[in-house]
Amino acid sequence: MNAQTYDVIVIGAGPAGENVADRAVKGGLTAAIVERELVGGECSYWACMPTKALLRSAAARRAALSVPGVPVGDLDPAAVLRRRDEFAAHWKDDSQVGWLDSAGIALHRGAGRIVADRVVEVGDVRLTARHAVVVATGTSAFVPDIPGLRDIAPWTSREAAAASSVPGRLAIIGGGVVATEMATAFAALGSAVTLLARSGVLGSFEPFAGERVTEALREAGVTVHLGAAVTGARRDPGGEVRLTLADGTEVAADEVLVATGRTPNTEGAGLPAGQWLTVDDTMRVNDWLYAVGDVNGRALLTHQGKYQARLAGDVIVARALGKPVEDARWGRHADSGVVPQVVFTDPEVASVGLTAAAATEAGLRTRVVDYDLGAVAGASLHADGYRGHARMVVDEDRSVIVGFTLAGPDVAELLHAATIAIAGEVPLHRLWHAVPAYPTVSEVWLRLLENYPL
Numbered sequence: 271m272n273a274q275t276y277d278v279i280v281i282g283a284g285p286a287g288e289n290v291a292d293r294a295v296k297g298g299l300t301a302a303i304v305e306r307e308l309v310g311g312e313c314s315y316w317a318c319m320p321t322k323a324l325l326r327s328a329a330a331r332r333a334a335l336s337v338p339g340v341p342v343g344d345l346d347p348a349a350v351l352r353r354r355d356e357f358a359a360h361w362k363d364d365s366q367v368g369w370l371d372s373a374g375i376a377l378h379r380g381a382g383r384i385v386a387d388r389v390v391e392v393g394d395v396r397l398t399a400r401h402a403v404v405v406a407t408g409t410s411a412f413v414p415d416i417p418g419l420r421d422i423a424p425w426t427s428r429e430a431a432a433a434s435s436v437p438g439r440l441a442i443i444g445g446g447v448v449a450t451e452m453a454t455a456f457a458a459l460g461s462a463v464t465l466l467a468r469s470g471v472l473g474s475f476e477p478f479a480g481e482r483v484t485e486a487l488r489e490a491g492v493t494v495h496l497g498a499a500v501t502g503a504r505r506d507p508g509g510e511v512r513l514t515l516a517d518g519t520e521v522a523a524d525e526v527l528v529a530t531g532r533t534p535n536t537e538g539a540g541l542p543a544g545q546w547l548t549v550d551d552t553m554r555v556n557d558w559l560y561a562v563g564d565v566n567g568r569a570l571l572t573h574q575g576k577y578q579a580r581l582a583g584d585v586i587v588a589r590a591l592g593k594p595v596e597d598a599r600w601g602r603h604a605d606s607g608v609v610p611q612v613v614f615t616d617p618e619v620a621s622v623g624l625t626a627a628a629a630t631e632a633g634l635r636t637r638v639v640d641y642d643l644g645a646v647a648g649a650s651l652h653a654d655g656y657r658g659h660a661r662m663v664v665d666e667d668r669s670v671i672v673g674f675t676l677a678g679p680d681v682a683e684l685l686h687a688a689t690i691a692i693a694g695e696v697p698l699h700r701l702w703h704a705v706p707a708y709p710t711v712s713e714v715w716l717r718l719l720e721n722y723p724l
C-alpha cells in the first residue's frame with residue numbers, strides 16, 4: 271500500500287472541504303483532499319448553482335413583466351436548461367481541479383475512509399495526518415420509508431437540478447426549501463406541479479413567508495396540498511406514477527421529486543451511518559478529528575459551511591503552531607443566531623437570525639415590528655403592484671435586532687444589512703444614523719425604526 275503523510279487530510283471536496291484545505295495551506299501546512307465524485311461538491315453540480323440557474327430566467331422575466339414598456343416573450347425551457355448546464359460546468363470538474371492545483375492542495379480521487387486515528391485510506395493509498403483529519407462529506411437526500419417510493423425511482427434534488435427535460439406533471443413531496451424552489455422553477459418551465467406538504471410550507475421561517483409563497487405558487491398554477499401525507503407510490507407499466515395520500519386521494523404524475531430533507535454522508539467515511547457529527551465551536555470532534563459543512567448538521571448552507579471551514583482551517587493552523595485558540599476570535603459563533611438564508615422562490619424569502627417564535631422560545635423579551643414592503647416608495651418603483659412584507663424582531667432588553675425576514679420580489683440583496691446589524695449587535699439608537707438612500711427598497715429600515723419608538 272502506498273503511504274503518504276500530510277499535515278491535514280480533508281475528506282470531501284465540496285465548498286467546505288475546499289475552503290478548509292485552502293486555509294490550512296495558506297497558514298503554512300500541507301494538505302490533501304479526498305473526493306469520490308466531483309471536486310466542487312453538491313453545491314456546484316446538483317444544488318445551489320444549477321438550481322438557481324433554473325430559477326433565474328423566470329425571475330428575470332417576471333421582473334420585466336412587472337413594469338410597462340418592456341416587450342416580454344415566453345420562457346424558452348431549452349435555453350434555460352442550456353444555461354443551467356453551463357453553471358454546472360457540464361458536470362466536469364477540470365476548473366475546480368485546476369484551482370486545487372494552484373492552491374497547492376493535493377487531490378486523491380476515490381472514497382476516503384477513516385481506518386484508524388489520523389489515518390484515511392483511499393483505494394490502495396494510506397494517508398496519515400500529522401495534525402488533523404477533517405470530514406467535509408456533506409449530505410445526501412433523505413428518502414422516507416413510504417411503501418413503493420424507492421421502487422418508482424423518484425427524483426431527488428440531484429435529478430431535479432440536472433434534469434435534461436421538463437416533465438409534463440411533477441409531484442413534489444415536501445414543503446421545505448428544495449420543494450418550494452423546485453416547484454417555482456418547474457412550474458415556470460411548463461410542468462403541471464403538485465406540491466404535497468405534510469405540514470406547512472417553509473415551516474422554519476416566519477409564518478408570513480410560507481403563506482406568501484404558497485399563495486404565489488397557487489397563482490402560478492401549482493396545486494398545493496397542505497397536510498398531505500403520502501402513504502404509497504407505484505408506477506404503472508406505461509410509466510405514470512400514482513401517489514396515494516392518507517385520505518385516500520391519488521395524485522398522478524410523470525415524475526416525483528422527494529424533497530424531505532438530508533442525511534449526513536458519514537458511513538462511506540468510516541463513521542456511524544446517518545449520524546450528524548457533533549462539534550465544538552472550533553469544529554472539533556476530538557483532538558485530531560474535525561467536521562465542517564453540512565455533515566455537522568449545524569446549518570445546511572454553503573456560506574455557513576465555508577465560514578466554518580475558514581474558522582476550522584485557522585484553528586488547525588493555530589493549534590499546529592502551538593498558538594492559543596482565543597475565544598474572542600473563534601467564540602460567539604455565527605452558526606447560532608446569525609444564519610442568513612435566501613429562498614429563491616417567487617416571491618423571494620430572505621431571513622437572518624431568529625423568528626419571532628424562536629426568539630420567544632429562547633426566553634428573550636421581544637418586540638416584533640412588521641411593515642408592508644409594498645408601501646415603500648422604492649418598492650412601488652421597482653415593480654407595479656409590488657407585494658411584500660418585512661419583519662424585525664427586537665430583543666427589548668439589549669435593544670438590538672435578533673431576527674429579520676423579508677418576503678417579496680428581489681429582496682435577496684437586501685438581506686446583508688440585517689446580517690450586519692445582527693452580527694454587529696448594532697444598538698437601535700445607532701441604526702437611526704444608518705440612513706437608507708431614497709428611493710430604494712432599503713427605506714423599509716427607516717419605516718421599521720419609525721414603528722419602533724425608542
Ligand SMILES: Cc1cc2nc3c(=O)[nH]c(=O)nc-3n(C[C@H](O)[C@H](O)[C@H](O)COP(=O)(O)OP(=O)(O)OC[C@H]3O[C@@H](n4cnc5c(N)ncnc54)[C@H](O)[C@@H]3O)c2cc1C
Nearest residue numbers: 282284285286306311312317318382408563564570571572
Ligand atoms: C437542491 C439544493 C439547493 C441548494 N441551494 C443552496 C443555496 O442556494 N444556497 C446555499 O447556501 N445552500 C444551498 N444548498 C445547500 C448546499 O448545497 C450545501 O449546504 C453545501 O453543498 C454543503 O457543502 P459541503 O462542502 O458541506 O458538502 P457537499 O457540497 O455535499 O460536498 C461534499 C463532498 O464530499 C464528497 N464525499 C462524500 N463522502 C466522501 C468520501 N467518503 N470520500 C470522498 N469524498 C466524499 C462528495 O462527493 C461531495 O463532493 C442547497 C442544497 C440542495 C440540495
Ligand SMILES: NC(=O)c1ccc[n+]([C@@H]2O[C@H](COP(=O)([O-])OP(=O)(O)OC[C@H]3O[C@@H](n4cnc5c(N)ncnc54)[C@H](O)[C@@H]3O)[C@@H](O)[C@H]2O)c1
Nearest residue numbers: 414444445446447448449468469529530531570612613614
Ligand atoms: N436557497 C437555499 O438556501 C437552499 C435551497 C435548497 C436547499 N437548501 C438547504 O438544503 C437543505 C435541504 O432542503 P430540503 O428542502 O430537502 O429540507 P427542509 O428541511 O427544508 O424541508 C424538508 C421538508 O420535508 C418535509 N418532510 C420531512 N420528512 C417527511 C416525510 N417523511 N414525509 C413528508 N414530508 C416530510 C418537512 O416537513 C419539510 O417540509 C435545507 O436545510 C436547506 O438549508 C438551501
